Amino acid sequence: MTVETDTSRCIAVGNCAAIAPAVFDQSDEDGTVLLLDAAPPEREHEPVREAALRCPAAVITLHENTPASDE
Template sequence: MKISVDEEKCIGAGQCVLTAPQVFDQRDEDGVVILLEDTPPAPDQPAARDAAVLCPATAITVTED
């Protein structure tokens, strides 16, 4: 699994951080997503997939190997 984020699309809703805090964070100044782990370990992958689905701006892309 490989994760990428589009900071330009991010609206700072924070659903990614709430769903997968081990993979995502937010910038303090504007709430834009920060990708902490672009290739999360297997235990974190379901939450990362859920975060991509829940993102209201579709700013998270998950690519399967």
């Protein structure tokens, strides 16, 4: 899974940071989403999916079928 966020549409509710704090945070400046991990480990996938569903501005995009990196 890879994650993208569109901060230009974020309304700073903070659901994402509350649901998946290992992947999302909020800017101290304006409260908009900060993406901490664009390729979270599998244990974070379910919270990330939940955060995307609960985002009132729909700023989180998930790419579920991204192959694992060889790094």
